[in-house]
Amino acid sequence: xxxxxxxxxxxxxxxxxxxxxxxxxxxxxxxxxxxxxxxxxxxxxxxxxxxxxxxxxxxxxxxxxxxxxxxxxxxxxxxxxxxxxxxxxxxxxxxxxxxxxxxxxxxxxxxxxxxxxxxxxxxxxxxxxxxxxxxxxxxxxxxxxxxxxxxxxxxxxxxxxxxxxxxxxxxxxxxxxxxxxxxxxxxxxxxxxxxxxxxxxxxxxxxxxxxxxxxxxxxxxxxxxxxxxxxxxxxxxxxxxxxxxxxxxxxxxxxxxxxxxxxx
Amino acid sequence: xxxxxxxxxxxxxxxxxxxxxxxxxxxxxxxxxxxxxxxxxxxxxxxxxxxxxxxxxxxxxxxxxxxxxxxxxxxxxxxxxxxxxxxxxxxxxxxxxxxxxxxxxxxxxxxxxxxxxxxxxxxxxxxxxxxxxxxxxxxxxxxxxxxxxxxxxxxxxxxxxxxxxxxxxxxxxxxxxxxxxxxxxxxxxxxxxxxxxxxxxxxxxxxxxxxxxxxxxxxxxxxxxxxxxxxxxxxxxxxxxxxxxxxxxxxxxxxxxxxxxxxx
Numbered sequence: 001x002x003x004x005x006x007x008x009x010x011x012x013x014x015x016x017x018x019x020x021x022x023x024x025x026x027x028x029x030x031x032x033x034x035x036x037x038x039x040x041x042x043x044x045x046x047x048x049x050x051x052x053x054x055x056x057x058x059x060x061x062x063x064x065x066x067x068x069x070x071x072x073x074x075x076x077x078x079x080x081x082x083x084x085x086x087x088x089x090x091x092x093x094x095x096x097x098x099x100x101x102x103x104x105x106x107x108x109x110x111x112x113x114x115x116x117x118x119x120x121x122x123x124x125x126x127x128x129x130x131x132x133x134x135x136x137x138x139x140x141x142x143x144x145x146x147x148x149x150x151x152x153x154x155x156x157x158x159x160x161x162x163x164x165x166x167x168x169x170x171x172x173x174x175x176x177x178x179x180x181x182x183x184x185x186x187x188x189x190x191x192x193x194x195x196x197x198x199x200x201x202x203x204x205x206x207x208x209x210x211x212x213x214x215x216x217x218x219x220x221x222x223x224x225x226x227x228x229x230x231x232x233x234x235x236x237x238x239x240x241x242x243x244x245x246x247x248x249x250x251x252x253x254x255x256x257x258x259x260x261x262x263x264x
Numbered sequence: 265x266x267x268x269x270x271x272x273x274x275x276x277x278x279x280x281x282x283x284x285x286x287x288x289x290x291x292x293x294x295x296x297x298x299x300x301x302x303x304x305x306x307x308x309x310x311x312x313x314x315x316x317x318x319x320x321x322x323x324x325x326x327x328x329x330x331x332x333x334x335x336x337x338x339x340x341x342x343x344x345x346x347x348x349x350x351x352x353x354x355x356x357x358x359x360x361x362x363x364x365x366x367x368x369x370x371x372x373x374x375x376x377x378x379x380x381x382x383x384x385x386x387x388x389x390x391x392x393x394x395x396x397x398x399x400x401x402x403x404x405x406x407x408x409x410x411x412x413x414x415x416x417x418x419x420x421x422x423x424x425x426x427x428x429x430x431x432x433x434x435x436x437x438x439x440x441x442x443x444x445x446x447x448x449x450x451x452x453x454x455x456x457x458x459x460x461x462x463x464x465x466x467x468x469x470x471x472x473x474x475x476x477x478x479x480x481x482x483x484x485x486x487x488x489x490x491x492x493x494x495x496x497x498x499x500x501x502x503x504x505x506x507x508x509x510x511x512x513x514x515x516x517x518x519x520x521x522x523x524x525x526x527x528x
Contacts, residue, residue, distance in 0.1 A: 138370045140289045
């Protein structure tokens with residue numbers, strides 16, 4: 001598959017390296033998150049995708065992800081990129097990969113990106129969504145798709161609390177103990193809380209997120225909704241920069257990476 | 265647990281038989297439908313529920329279902345009933361059963377029904393919903409929850425076609441070959457076709473449904489939406505009473521039993 005091709009002058013004896021951008025939808029239930037951890041022995045989305053890619057590219061590849069999603073977290077449009085000299089046309093990667101990937105990972109689209117595009121470092125923002133099933137009865141159909149909260153949540157209090165979080169802040173109070181980000185400062189651009197029938201969606205947009213930031217904010221907002229905190233307490237939590245002042249961590253299975261934002 | 269009780273005069277040396285009505289939500293993916301077939305060796309919802317019930321009631325029970333859902337079909341509010349002399353209070357069955365049932369079957373509620381209530385024979389109507397994901401890309405998250413149709417569907421044509429089906433008709437053209445119902449005549453009270461983002465929902469209400477009736481109607485409406493049939497062709501299919509004139513059978517995994525209607 002190497003060698004001369006007559007189709008383009010720029011190809012001669014060498015393969016042409018291309019930067020392929022992929023957009024994925026995945027159900028995180030059966031994966032230990034996006035990122036491969038050496039020796040963990042548990043399947044990750046990255047590892048599963050790299051194996052499928054390597055099968056098609058006839059050699060090892062490195063897939064660059066946009067986000068380390070936690071174990072059990074889902075994605076509606078996860079972006080990653082791969083530099084490869086495979087002759088497979090950029091748009092053909094999506095159907096080819098879907099042919100060999102497990103059904104809980106689907107490639108929605110594939111295409112060629114600029115040589116300097118990097119799924120993580122080129123991102124200027126991300127949108128996450130958290131789903132809460134707020135009703136008495138547990139659910140069979142949403143058991144991996146939404147957090148079941150069986151006591152009635154006060155939507156007005158949750159929305160009022162969320163207002164305090166919007167803007168550029170030190171989010172140390174909502175950060176995981178093991179978070180490796182160099183700065184705890186992030187700009188939370190929007191928090192939208194919607195309810196449709198029994199399903200509550202909390203949608204957050206930020207320049208980027210700290211580890212567990214969405215799950216810690218969600219857990220805290222739920223405790224506000226239950227009356228355990230007042231909306232104004234959330235402002236004090238932010239100012240304290242102390243994780244111990246904020247609420248619990250919402251479970252992973254209600255969380256979705258919705259979109260990764262790029263300038264292009 | 266038998267014997268004298270002092271709480272009610274009507275109890276003496278015998279147990280009191282109660283008719284317990286249960287409402288279930290289930291994901292049908294891992295079940296060979298509702299109804300147990302002797303010797304099939306495949307798990308059914310009925311069999312799974314009867315085992316759980318028997319564990320709590322300390323003896324065999326017969327669960328009466330409202331509908332034979334097909335393999336892979338889901339339910340949002342399936343109704344069934346059980347006559348038992350167990351002393352477990354009617355409302356306590358739901359949490360007790362959820363404790364031992366697999367997570368893809370949840371009991372939403374339980375309560376005492378009139379002695380002559382029968383989940384199937386007392387039903388006066390049913391509502392089913394069929395979900396179609398209408399977009400180019402396949403989905404990881406909806407793979408067991410909606411039929412993926414990757415060509416654009418003409419909603420107006422589908423709605424126009426559905427109009428012909430409403431009313432009291434011989435639905436032989438939309439009936440499975442093996443359907444055991446004595447009459448092919450049913451009253452289809454409503455067909456509502458809605459679209460939200462890429463998800464189309466077809467909701468049907470009838471006095472009762474023939475085997476595969478919803479899936480055959482849906483498959484036919486999708487073929488209308490693709491332009492393979494004209495809306496008026498559906499009227500001719502009905503009049504023909506011939507299954508071969510109508511469209512394909514939509515797959516089971518997009519179908520949901522939404523509600524069972526009773527006079528009470």
